[in-house]
Amino acid sequence: MSEERIHIGDEVRLEGVNRHGKNRVRENGDWWEVIMVDGGNSSVLNTKVCVTPVSGTGNWRWIDLPEDRDMRIVEHVS
Numbered sequence: 135m136s137e138e139r140i141h142i143g144d145e146v147r148l149e150g151v152n153r154h155g156k157n158r159v160r161e162n163g164d165w166w167e168v169i170m171v172d173g174g175n176s177s178v179l180n181t182k183v184c185v186t187p188v189s190g191t192g193n194w195r196w197i198d199l200p201e202d203r204d205m206r207i208v209e210h211v212s
Contacts, residue, residue, distance in 0.1 A: 143168065146211070151206050167187075
């Protein structure tokens with residue numbers, strides 16, 4: 135995914151990169167909503183977003199941008 139700006143309320147489609155990530159997508163679905171953005175205004179910290187599945191399972195996870203070890207953002211809808 136490119137370094138486009140992601141905001142609270144945006145939806146992203148995730149794809150698992152490794153076994154752990156693939157299991158999270160299988161359990162929660164591939165569409166997730168961004169509920170928090172951290173580090174976006176820092177030149178030192180990496181940006182990360184907290185997402186929760188649109189399916190409403192109540193789970194959440196942090197995704198490191200631009201590259202996460204478990205998940206990849208393959209689509210972004212503002």
